[in-house]
């Protein structure tokens with residue numbers, strides 16, 4: 177499969193794939209020194225009584241429709257418990273987050289219990305490790321990586337910004353192509369999807385974007401109902417699904433629509449930012465980059481460690497459905513739990529030197545892809561993308577390094593909802 181349009185210059189990449197703009201768009205505030213601040217809070221206790229966003233930014237958190245007391249988890253154990261027990265700490269809170277509901281609707285992210293299980297198992301078969309290494313990698317990821325890396329190698333200046341040239345393009349084009357949309361449509365589509373979620377824009381602007389996304393997706397679903405192709409829409413149409421009574425059924429157009437919006441949104445932005453973080457970690461730890469070049473069996477450790485060290489989405493929420501005790505603190509029914517994955521991932525009780533990136537760390541579960549019933553469904557696909565991209569860079573560019581002539585050094589910036597690199601300018605002459 178070849179599609180030259182994925183390497184074409186388009187100013188929208190800079191607009192849509194900038195951590196700074198993404199945070200501003202979502203109404204968030206950039207936070208410097210996030211991890212030292214979290215460490216100071218953790219020293220005061222495993223649970224902070226308060227809203228993490230408000231505590232760190234000193235600005236009101238406008239994400240929730242109803243004002244509720246917040247409790248923040250700051251250790252691995254408390255974060256892990258909150259995510260594992262989805263009955264006591266429920267994902268229903270998303271229904272109180274207006275932006276999420278308008279753009280994605282009711283989907284597995286917001287479901288709990290049996291309903292969540294029934295829907296999640298309808299899509300699980302296409303998201304397994306085997307499918308990620310097979311169908312996803314062979315049909316979509318590898319051809320895109322080859323094209324993108326060829327394009328980088330052809331740059332006369334022997335320099336590029338990998339964040340835009342590779343990290344932004346690969347995940348978005350992979351997920352939209354696998355879904356069944358063309359690379360030409362991918363940017364338009366992502367633009368509408370992001371617009372539909374932005375609290376900065378008027379309700380009319382957001383509704384117009386929601387309607388546009390709905391129109392494109394429903395037309396694609398109708399077309400596949402008439403004639404199947406080798407893509408995700410067709411697989412969703414045919415996926416085995418059980419209704420509430422346990423009878424064999426199939427996903428409705430609206431079910432497919434919600435799944436699609438979630439997959440296209442989750443699949444594009446997170447992997448873009450995490451891939452940038454991984455490459456930044458390797459390029460700024462040259463000895464580890466060279467170890468990886470020499471021994472590719474270290475790749476999985478390198479990826480997992482990037483998610484532990486600096487996960488791109490350090491904060492998720494849950495709603496307490498009953499009175500409970502977490503980390504020794506009473507949590508009243510109706511509270512919001514701010515599950516800080518980032519703080520849990522740097523818990524010194526669990527990891528030695530938690531602030532260091534170390535790809536040789538012994539394997540241990542982290543919270544970068546969350547935990548429990550809602551553990552990221554796309555984690556194997558994201559890993560396959562990062563593996564293929566990093567392998568190709570290591571094979572092709574023996575002298576790949578951060579560009580010391582860049583106006584500002586590359587670094588990790590962001591907020592609690594989105595973190596990533598400011599840029600990834602490299603040279604490879």
Ligand code: HEM
Nearest residue numbers: 284285442443446447450492545546549550552553554558
């Ligand atoms: C490195 C990249 C990624 C990271 C760090 C990431 C992170 C996460 C996290 C933390 C959650 C849990 C949300 C919650 O518990 O409320 C999640 C859920 C999810 N992710 Fe990812 N994700 C990534 C890539 C992807 C990709 C590539 C896809 C799809 C192609 C995807 C699809 C999903 C879906 C469908 C869910 C909802 C699962 C459920 O509610 O059962 N993610 N992701």
